[in-house]
Amino acid sequence: MSKLDNIMEIVERNKIKFVRFIYVGLDGVLRAKSSYLDELEDHLIHGIGLTMAMQSFTALDTLLSEPRFGPESEDIFLVPDLETFSPITYVEGQGRVLCDMKLRNGEEWGFCTRSLLKKLSKRYKEELGIVFQSAAETEFYILKQTAPDKVEPIDWARCFSTVGYDALGDIILEIIDALKASGISVVRIIKEYGPGQVEINMKHRNILRAADDMVVLRDVAKGVAAKHGLVATFMAKPFDWHAGSGMHFHISGLDTETGKNVFYDKNDKKGLNLSRTAYYFIGGILHHMKSLSAIVAPTINSYKRLIPGSWAPSNICYGYNNRSAAIRIPTTRVGKEEKNIRIEFRTPDATANPYLALAATIAAGVHGIREEIDPAEPVNVDAYKLSKEERAKRNIELLPTSLREALEYLDRDDYLKSELGSELIEEYIKIKKVECESYEHYVSPWEIKNYVPVF
Structure with a gap:
């Protein structure tokens, strides 16, 4: 048949x-x-x-x-x-x-981002002999919408609290059933830090299918929530007083001939079990991080998540199991290193186009492999607490603090524009600048509250 x-x-x-x-x-x-x-x-x-x-x-x-x-x-x-x-x-x-x-x-x-990801995947497989794999840790909130501009949590359970699974359990199970019916394997479900916040981890697949999984998750979560009279949101920071939501990319690569993990090397002198290929891949992402941010953190709201001390990255560095770094090398179980060694890119959030975000991330990493870009030493301290002088000594820069700033870096990144298509990126930048201009012209309640009584 x-x-x-x-x-x-x-x-x-x-x-x-x-x-x-x-x-x-x-x-x-x-x-x-x-x-x-x-x-x-x-x-x-x-x-x-x-x-x-x-x-x-x-x-x-x-x-x-x-x-x-x-x-x-x-x-x-x-x-x-x-x-x-x-x-x-x-x-x-x-x-x-x-x-x-x-x-x-x-x-x-040439303006289809799914086709772009397929094209780059094929090109890098032929050039490098690597099939890149990915999966996302995707966080989102399930909320009650009480007005067009107001939402409230549907539960107030603590981080990882068993009570949260009781409050959200029926909705989560319905989401999982829908994902399974779409052929998606779910690895973990977590009641996250924020009230009404959930994290769903999906199984590693080739980068095209990983991006497809992210698209289906967004469609499913919103649809199931709507069925229950609720709203699921993947926006990066729905509440200024609580945790933001990310879409962390876990990435590795398989050798096309042996099927082995090319990011693994048990003889790594830095003790992280990473290969030179993995280090160069990290170097490429760090090298392009400021411009890459415009694609993987693509909204005004994204930059309200990427602030110091928020469990989201604000420093352009990598480290072993370090959640204050933009790239984390996750802890693996003893004996499972060869299979499980990977990098976790923590900057992205799920407002990004998954195809474009993964295409840009992999392209940046491949630049690192091609040019053997050194990512320097891992940062294994709380990067949030580093002073300006300490950051300068370690050559650690900060992520852009706004979408407009990130777009300016992207506009100057000739490599990414060449790999992704200069015309596509030029249109993307114009689209995103509309959001910047709309937000910059908006007079917020904060301004009225704080300036009208005083001036």
């Missing part, structure tokens, strides 16, 4: 009436068109038309004032990857499939 025939059988068995053809915009928003049952088979083969202008849309749901693609632009097609099809378990009659954007002649479109 062909994959298409198998899908149509699943559709019939599950009484599916329409299927979401999902893509992720340059703005990081999950969007979709849907196919009704009557035309589903044709759409699964040929795709659904979509205006190019959607890749000039912003997260504020506006078209750029000077877009690369406007109402006059032709259509591309959302062509599904049939391997990603699944029924949606928490609503009746719906399915989901993830899509590439293709031109009408069937060629990949």
